[in-house]
Amino acid sequence: MSNIDNYANKKENKIKHKEQMKELNLKHKTDSIKRKKKHNETKKLMKEDKKNLVAxxxxxxxxxxxxxxxxQDKVKEVLTWYSENKEKENITKKHFKSKLQRAKKSMYDFSGPISFxxxxxxxxxGTPFEFKALDSADLVIKKGKITAVIGMTGxxxxxxxxxxxxxxxxETGRTLVGNFPIIAKTKKIKFVKELRREIGLVFQFPEYQLFQNTIESDIAFGPINLGADKETSIKKVPELLRLVDLPEDYAKRSPFDLSGGQKRRVAIAGIIAMDGNTLVLDEPTGGLDPHGEEDFMKLFYDLNKKQNKRxxxxxxxxxxxxxIADEVIVMHKGKVISIGTPFEIFSNNELLKKIEIEPPKLYKLAHKLKDKGLDVTDKNFRTIEELAKHIKERIK
Ligand SMILES: Nc1ncnc2c1ncn2[C@@H]1O[C@H](COP(=O)(O)OP(=O)(O)OP(=O)(O)O)[C@@H](O)[C@H]1O
Ligand SMILES: [Mg+2]
Incomplete structure (x- = not known):
């Protein structure tokens, strides 16, 4: 390459670089304007919401x-029970305290609908990374059902x-878990332990959730922390390990040596151990093989159908x-944009396109069949057997 060519090349690159920088600066500026606008909107929303919070x-x-x-009656009952039974060997102070604590929150029933x-x-x-993740969302999650939350990433x-x-x-509104209110901007939730006993949450990234030296103490931590007897809680660990398909001899191992999928299994076992009414699972099958995924879906389905867990x-x-879902919640840009049965959601092509989500395989098949002249898309089905039945009826 000649010196002239070299010079021209360098010059061209410099111009390109300058243009790119200009574009980037412009993007930063428009992003910042958008952020400020959103910031002010939220501030206004919070101001308007003040009177609701007071109410x-x-x-x-x-x-x-x-x-x-x-x-008061419940507390009295516990005090009488303790004074009559405290001499007994299996009644510990911890046991008494946890019973008393439960009596003190006996006005709350966490099992009712969860309303946002x-x-x-x-x-x-207020930082340059400010992001409004929830935008005046309204929603009711029913009791005793399996509810799926879907929507694109973010x-x-x-x-x-x-x-x-x-x-x-x-920062605005409130969340009601049954009749237990969590009002916006509350600094410290009273009875948070009881709330977390009832609403067991498995994080999207379970590695954040495990912190004990052994898997056994991790699984038994929740119930013990809430006042359950240590020995009984530890005794239940092998059964819980079996339930999540981990070998029983893992009990004494460190949770940190596990794979992502195994950590998730331990986290799920720990939540089931708490025996609350509601299990909240954020991407519970990430890191599992298809077989493991199926097993977990069956486990969640059984927990709902046999033990009536939400x-x-x-x-x-x-x-x-x-x-497995009875109801599907569709989130989009921080709002709930649709609620319906799987059939209602998956037969709504426009909605699926908007949230960039592909329908389940069976629905895709039904739509392909429709293109070929066999339409069963108006039929409700969950399994291949049900779809086959509708097809047979159509071609009769
Ligand atoms: N700790 C955080 N700090 C700053 N922004 C965050 C934080 N956590 C989440 N966000 C942002 O808030 C938005 C909503 O996040 P959220 O985790 O609720 O989305 P999601 O629907 O669960 O997404 P995914 O399907 O990827 O898990 C995202 O754009 C995310 O970048
Ligand atoms: Mg997420």
Missing amino acids: FNKENKKFLKDSKGIV ENVSYTYGW SGKSTLIQLTNGLIIS IIIVTHNMDHVLQ
């Missing part, structure tokens, strides 16, 4: 006042479900949603 707090105070009598009322949440408030799914057990607290599952796997 919620008032309502809560009245509820606590009205339930005083019930609580106008909840918003912003990460990194739509606010993990943020929404973390409100259920007080890991984060909304299951809330965030997943990108639409085949799983079709397989």
Whole structure:
């Protein structure tokens, strides 16, 4: 290459670089303007929400006042029970304290519907990374059902479900877990232990959840922490390990030597050990092989059908949603944009396109058949057997 060519090349690169920098600067500027606009909108929303928060707090105070009598009776019952039984060998002070604590919160029933009322949440408030993950979302998750939460990456799914057990607290509105309120901007949730006992949450990244020296103590940690007898809780570990398909002799191993999928199994066992009413699972099958995924879907399905546990599952796997969900919540840009049965959601092509989600394999097949002149897309089905039945009926 001649010197002239070299010079021209360098010059061209410099111009290109300059243009790129200009574009980048422009993007930064427009992003920053957008962020500021959103920031101000949220500020306004919070201001408008102030009177709601006052009303919620008032309502809560009245509820606590009205339930005083019930609580006092329950507390009295526990005190009498303790004075009559404290000499017995198996009645420990810890046992008594946990019973007393339960009596003190006896006005709360966490098993009812979980309602999100106008909840918003912003990460990194006031920083250059500020991001509004929940934008005045409204939603009710029914009791005793399997609810799937779907939506593209970044739509606010993990943020929404973390409100259920007080890991984060909304900046507007409130979350009601049964009749237990978590009002926006609450600094410290009273009875947070009881809430977390009832609402067991398995994180999207379970490695953040395990912190004990052995798998056994990790699984038994929750119940012991909430006052259950240590020996009994440890005794239950082998059964829990079996339930999540891990060898029983893993009990004494360190959780940190496990693979991602195995850590998830331990985290799920720990949540089941708490025996709460609701299990919240954020991408529970990440890192598992297809066989493991199927086993877990069956486990969640059984926990719901046989023990009436409410299951809330965030997943990108639409085949799983079709397989087990009673209701599907669709999140988009921090809002709930649709709620319906799997059939209602998966037969809505426009909605699926908007959230860039592919329907389950069986629905894809049904649509391909429709293109070939055999239409069963108006039929409700979950399994290949049900689809086959509809096809047979159509071609009769
Ligand atoms: N700790 C954080 N700090 C700053 N921004 C965050 C933080 N956590 C989440 N976000 C942002 O908030 C938005 C919503 O996040 P969230 O984790 O709720 O989404 P998601 O729907 O669960 O996504 P995915 O399907 O990828 O798990 C995302 O754009 C994310 O980048
Ligand atoms: Mg997530």
